[in-house]
Every structure is written in C-alpha cells, then in structure tokens.
Amino acid sequence: MRLTLTTWNINSVRLRIDLVAKFIKAVRPDILCLQETKCPDDAFPLKRFKRLGYEAVALNGQKGYHGVSVISRLPFESFNVQSFCGKKDCRHVSAVFGERAGLRDPVTVHNFYVPAGGDIPDPDVNPKFAHKLAFLDEMRDNITLRPAANERAILVGDLNVAPLAHDVWSHKQMRRVVSHTPIECAKLTTARTTGGWIDSMREHTPEPAKLYTWWSYRSADWTTADKGRRLDHVWTSPMLADRVSGVHIARNYRGAERPSDHVPVTATIEA
Secondary structure, eight states: OEEEEEEEEOSOTTTTHHHHHHHHHHHOOSEEEEEOOOOOGGGSOHHHHHHTTOOEEEEEOOSSSOOEEEEESSOOSEEEOOOBTTBOOOOEEEEEEOGGGTOSSOEEEEEEEOOOOOSOOOTTTOHHHHHHHHHHHHHHHOGGGSOOTTOOEEEEEEOOOOOSGGGBSOHHHHTTSTTSSHHHHHHHHHHHHHTTOEEHHHHHSOTTSOOOSEEOTTOTTHHHHOOEEOOEEEEEOHHHHTTEEEEEEOGGGGGSSSOOSBOOEEEEEEO
C-alpha cells in the first residue's frame, strides 16, 4: 500500500485554510500533519476538512500560539498527546494507523512543533532558547521516541533546527543564528540518533545539495536571495527507511498569496 504524508507549518490554520484546501485538492495526501495551527480545538475548521474528504482528525491546539494536528483521509486506531518541559503548550500529537487504514502492520506518526528559541542563542539570558534546548533533550530521553527494531514509525514536523551545513544558505554566517548554532544541531542530531531515526529527506537528497523548507518573511525578495533553511523534517524508523520512495518540497507554496513562511514537505511511503 502506498501512503503519502505531508508535514507543513501552516502559521494559522484558519487564516490559511483556503491555501490548505488548494494544496489538498492538488496533492491529496493520505495524512496531513500541521504545525503552528494557532487554534483551540473547538474552533478548528473540521467541517471544511470533512468536505475535502478528511474525516479523521487528532488535535492538540490552543488559542493564538503553537498547536499541532494530524488530519487524515484514512481512519486511525488511536491518537495520543505528550507534553514536554512541564508545559502544556501543544507541541506534539501522534496517531496510530493500522487495519482500519488498510495496513497489515501498524504505523505510528508523531507530529512535532519544537520551540523556535527566540533570537539570542544564549540560554543564560534567553529563556526561550533554554526551553528549546531542554525540549530537544527531552525528545532524546523520551522512551516512546525510540522505536523497537520491528516498529514502523514516522516522526515529522517543524523541528526548528537546520542541522547540516547545507540545510542553510550559509553555514559560516548562520552558526551564530538560532536554528543553526552548534549546540542546537548537536542536540537534534543526538535526539535522532538515540531514537534510531533515519533522516529521510537527506537519504533522498544527500549533501552537498541544498535543502530548504523555510524562507523568512523579512526577506523582501525571497526567491532571488534564496536564504532558506531546512527546519521541517521527515524521520523514519529503520523498518520504514527503505520504504520511502520519495520526498517532495513544494517550494512554490512560499510564493502563494498570504503564504506561510514554511512550505509543505510530502513523503511517499510504500507501507
């Protein structure tokens, strides 16, 4: 069975519901993982998604900030929410897909929105950066994020770190900028390797090729400057690593009217 999964930091699902609908009609992913939905659960645009054919929805949202959701054309068996750093700030939701989705063996999908970390890369003077580093440490230590040898799992989301030299437009200039500092890159990489996760995007597009999923709103001409970063990720457990047949970054959505600063990333899995 072929499974398509899209991850997208939408930067307000209600504000950009028409853009999401346009993407859904064009791509029809089986599973859509959104981050930064900025929407309490009771105000989520469920009816619009149902009209588009997406009736299975797992929500973890709040008013104005953060928020994650798993939206699917396929029914899931269960979903779960985890909190990190002692905060209930809506940064994780997971869903298990199994027999009801037509899968012989279950697949667990984790959707994350890692804290951005503010502007100053010093945890002693910037509480937001300290929170980000602690969050990455908790991801590393979380037992549920260590798939067993025979477990089929996918971890996606806006992880807010561009860990590799070619995940940013200038490794030299970005090393002092939050999202690409050595400590963040090391902590995200350790969280991934401790869990045994495979970086599917880089499996399909190895360095030194540049990969970006985010372009700043502050860049007036983002296409010409092309100062991007790969903040959005697709990780798979070893059991699924060789089943990922493709990963596509829909760069053109950054040029949409009233866009998110992130673009959709879609993985195709031969599940």
